Amino acid sequence: MPKPRKSAFGRLRTNSRLGLSVVALGMLLAGCAETQLAVHGVKRLGGVQSQPTQIGNYKIGNPYEIAGQWYYPAVDYEYSETGIASWYGPKFHGKKTANGEVFDQYEISAAHRTLPLPSIVRVTNLENGKSLKVRVNDRGPFAHGRIIDMSRRAAQLLGFEKKGTAKVMVEVIEAESRQIAAIAQGKAAPQVTVAEQNTVTAAPRDVVETVRLDDGPITETGQPTTSQIKLTPPASGPILTSAPLEGTVEEAAIINIEPVTNSAIYVQAGAFSIYDNALNLRNRLYDLAPSKIEPIEVKGTTFYRVRLGPLNTVPEADILLERVIATGQNGAKVVVECADGGAAKSGC
Structure with a gap:
């Protein structure tokens, strides 16, 4: 991974005692398009300094x-x-x-x-x-x-x-x-x-x-x-609010935003060192969703991953995951796969 660029505006401090101040600065850097956001923290209310x-x-x-x-x-x-x-x-x-x-x-x-x-x-x-x-x-x-x-x-x-x-x-x-x-x-x-x-x-x-x-x-x-x-997500769910934070962090942070490529959500039902075991599981889950078997090498051993999807949203993935677990695959999990099929280490 390349080292992050440090902005000249880093380590700014805010004297504000209420709320969270966010100052955005758009910049075009040579060689790539980036947006830098200067995010300022605040001290705790009442003038008490933040603890280590x-x-x-x-x-x-x-x-x-x-x-x-x-x-x-x-x-x-x-x-x-x-x-x-x-x-x-x-x-x-x-x-x-x-x-x-x-x-x-x-x-x-x-x-x-x-x-x-x-x-x-x-x-x-x-x-x-x-x-x-x-x-x-x-x-x-x-x-x-x-x-x-x-x-x-x-x-x-x-x-x-x-x-x-x-x-x-x-x-x-x-x-x-x-x-x-x-x-x-x-x-x-x-x-x-x-x-x-x-x-x-x-x-x-x-x-x-x-x-x-x-x-x-x-x-x-x-x-x-x-x-x-x-897949039909639940009709309703918890409503997440975004009230301003009212206490802590004392120093500024710089957030760099760089381009990303598409990624897709899958439910991984299992991973096996024997291909036939992966094939058997895929056949068992055939009616739940489109699926595939993907080989991956881990420390010299080839594993065959059974993945269902791709899925458009997290609620879809949650529903499918519960259906897979209900078949007895307690180790099933939701994973994100890069558009080029690369592993996590390569980034998306």
């Missing part, structure tokens, strides 16, 4: 089961996954996270099912190109079809607070995850200066960077991928 970023206890945890699905927490510095992100806020604000921190919806943090706590990940919104580093300090989400739950502030910066969900790519940042893990365990991070440790500690707070998402074909015919399946 929390680190919490280091925790991996034992395997656990929720709603028939087993999860296996583990250290995985090669973790990279595409899927659907959601966000959480007021209901959990002020409550303890899984590693002992106090959840603050105004800070940049996230919940993940299996990564060590804390970890640093890069979350990229595949719909608008925005990305930022996030401190994972909680367990979740446990709703089917979601791979990460962002704090309200993180969802705002990634541009999906109003929508509620977004297609994302989540990648562990190994060096910073190792450093923050060492700090959380009270160890001196090897070959890391005090300044670098402070950078790691502060990284998830209002620090936004961009990764370039390579251009690529939409489909072989040049047309956007569309779903051929007819």
Whole structure:
């Protein structure tokens, strides 16, 4: 991934004590079209300075089961996954996270099912190109079809607070995850200066960077991928509001927005090292939706993924996922596939 450009307007501060100030600056950069947004944080109401970023206890945890699905927490510095992100806020604000921190919806943090706590990940919104580093300090989400739950502030910066969900790519940042893990365990991070440790500690707070998402074909015919399946979303759902934030982050952030290519949503019913097993599952699910078997090599072993779709919307994917799970495929999940069929590491 290329390193993000730093704007000359970075680190601006606001003296405003109420609401969230957002100043947008459009720029045309040589070689590519970009939009830079200067997003300003505010101090807590009452003149109280924001506290240093929390680190919490280091925790991996034992395997656990929720709603028939087993999860296996583990250290995985090669973790990279595409899927659907959601966000959480007021209901959990002020409550303890899984590693002992106090959840603050105004800070940049996230919940993940299996990564060590804390970890640093890069979350990229595949719909608008925005990305930022996030401190994972909680367990979740446990709703089917979601791979990460962002704090309200993180969802705002990634541009999906109003929508509620977004297609994302989540990648562990190994060096910073190792450093923050060492700090959380009270160890001196090897070959890391005090300044670098402070950078790691502060990284998830209002620090936004961009990764370039390579251009690529939409489909072989040049047309956007569309779903051929007819699914009826629920008639009604929760209404997400966008009230202004009334407390925290003290420093400015620069959001770079770069072009993205199309991506599609699929339900992955399973992955097998034996092709016949994948074929049998595809035949069992044949009537649910259009499907395909995709080979992928992982550490020298070829796996065959059974995927249903593509689907146009997250509600469609949620419905299809529940239908697949009802057939006994508890490990089924929603995934996002790049238009060129590339893996998550290649970006969309």
